[in-house]
Amino acid sequence: AELCALKDQLVKAPExxxxxxxxxxxxxxIAEATGNPIMVDVMxxxxxxxxxxxxxTSQQKGxxxxxxxxHEQIYDAIKARxxxxxxxxxxxxxxDTYIYVKSMVNLSERQSGRWLRRNERNxx
Numbered sequence: 001a002e003l004c005a006l007k008d009q010l011v012k013a014p015e016x017x018x019x020x021x022x023x024x025x026x027x028x029x030i031a032e033a034t035g036n037p038i039m040v041d042v043m044x045x046x047x048x049x050x051x052x053x054x055x056x057t058s059q060q061k062g063x064x065x066x067x068x069x070x071h072e073q074i075y076d077a078i079k080a081r082x083x084x085x086x087x088x089x090x091x092x093x094x095x096d097t098y099i100y101v102k103s104m105v106n107l108s109e110r111q112s113g114r115w116l117r118r119n120e121r122n123x124x
Contacts, residue, residue, distance in 0.1 A: 002029060019064055020054035026071060030078070030090075053101060063100070070096070 024047060031043040043050075057063050070093035077086035 019058045020051050023054050023058075023067065023071075024051050030074070033078070053097075057097070057100060057104075060100075066096070067093070 027050070028040075028043050028047065031039045034040075058067075070089060073089045074086055074093065077083075077089055
């Protein structure tokens with residue numbers, strides 16, 4: 001019930017900070033549900049970083065709705081006790097987020113000139 005409520009909050013979250021808080025809570029609850037204390041420790045360790053990234057990425061057009069689709073699919077798989085499906089969708093979600101964040105880092109580096117300087121050093 002709590003996971004469903006968080007999933008619904010993510011869809012309705014009107015602003016980036018509330019979305020980031022709900023998103024983080026959603027993922028922490030899933031980590032706890034695994035029963036794996038290492039997963040919970042990892043999530044708690046990176047929670048601050050994740051929340052910062054979620055605030056940034058949720059500002060971009062379409063990112064919240066894209067994340068909500070993944071969250072809905074993850075929730076549905078968990079509810080159906082389709083463990084492998086939940087894992088597959090979570091991996092897709094993580095890969096999608098990684099690719100997006102990496103593209104933002106590359107764009108930022110290009111705009112600042114760091115990318116060019118780094119590539120010049122690597123090609124020397």
